[in-house]
Amino acid sequence: MSSVVAINQRARSADQKALRRHAVLEAAETYFLEVGYEAFSMSKLAKKIGLAKGTFYLYFQTREELFLTLYEQSLIRWSQVFIDGLSDSMTSEAYAQKLFSSASADGTFLPLLIRLEHMIEHNVAIPRLISSKQVFIKQVKAIAEATSISLSLSEAQAIEVVKTMGVLLIGATQGDQGPSLDHEELPEDVQNLIASFSSEPLFIKNAVRIIEGIRMEAVANI
């Protein structure tokens, strides 16, 4: 138990500080999964963990930097799950299905991805932002490599696919982020609208169109 930092102890060595930072992140993610982005309060998180609010700000400069770090973690985690789920010679539909289901299964990843550019990246210091972009680049490369094999595409095509899937994922899951209207009485036209924006088929259909489009461009260029 020597390396564990009890809640009332101080983290003095670099190791102990890393542990504490990790503990804060873990608690933050649990809390985030409970209440979501908008209701996430630093003061309440502090009370939950039993640390003073000021202590957080020793480990993260801003609330958004905390979110950026959670995003980074969830990106890395999801990438691994997705890559592990790929196999050789998949159809583009099966590929898109895997991508969507693995991303949806992670309760942190999508809500943070969707808010990344217009909320989180503001109020984060530039060097931290740069390092985050570099993590992103690394993950795109790793996913593209696996994609190249799974979909029998060139490396360049695979990178194009991966980037575009990200764009599409953000757009297609937008509807899932609205307020829950499950228990509301809605007119039929609105119900139909919502149904027609169901994120999973929306994503998969268009992912297939895009992947096939990219495939055909290569053939046309021979």
Next chain:
Amino acid sequence: MSSVVAINQRARSADQKALRRHAVLEAAETYFLEVGYEAFSMSKLAKKIGLAKGTFYLYFQTREELFLTLYEQSLIRWSQVFIDGLSDSMTSEAYAQKLFSSASADGTFLPLLIRLEHMIEHNVAIPRLISSKQVFIKQVKAIAEATSISLSLSEAQAIEVVKTMGVLLIGATQGDQGPSLDHEELPEDVQNLIASFSSEPLFIKNAVRIIEGIRMEAVANI
């Protein structure tokens, strides 16, 4: 000048109230274009117009309802501009280009569209939300009609195109919403990343892929 409501006068008739509401919206949009979503403060807007903060809340229940109304207006405005810009027998690329440039030209539309589901629609009363969705449906229909002619597609295909263009637009313009890094020194890999997510080519390339995909699905089903 009888119907104009001076700033110190009271809006008593329905006409005058509508005028005042309109004046508030106009001032709000001007202010929004100045400072953007995050820095938009009801108190500051009040001072700008010379009305008390409480007065806003007679015309809009919440800050988000004000944004929802601005969004609605900008959607209607953009739809008209876009439809007017379409002509018969366009290539899918020309179509996508028109869509992107008209949407980008409206400083209000995209920033609000991107925040619609996960920020604005929360904190708006359900009936207001429903009426907003119905405005959306109406606009989609109008755009689809014009699209059907321009791209020589069936009505059903055109609706599919329009809905999907919306999804793609949100995803592709995400990068434009990040903090400005123009005057920052960035490592080359990050610069390349940002360049490769340039929203205009990103949108147009994939719009073409999707439109052509939709076209081909119809041929395949004959």
Next chain:
DNA sequence: CTATATAGCTGACCGACGGTCATTTCAATC
């Protein structure tokens, strides 16, 4: 023309937020 009633308008006030920093307290070192 004045008195009354109605309702548009006001802004001090509320609780909660993210963030700060002078002070306290713990633990490693001498």
Next chain:
DNA sequence: GATTGAAATGACCGTCGGTCAGCTATATAG
């Protein structure tokens, strides 16, 4: 056991969206 430096603290700050009892401009009645 004394010293010291840094980790931890939480009262405090300015600002936010939102409220509502009181104020007053205006339409109407007499």
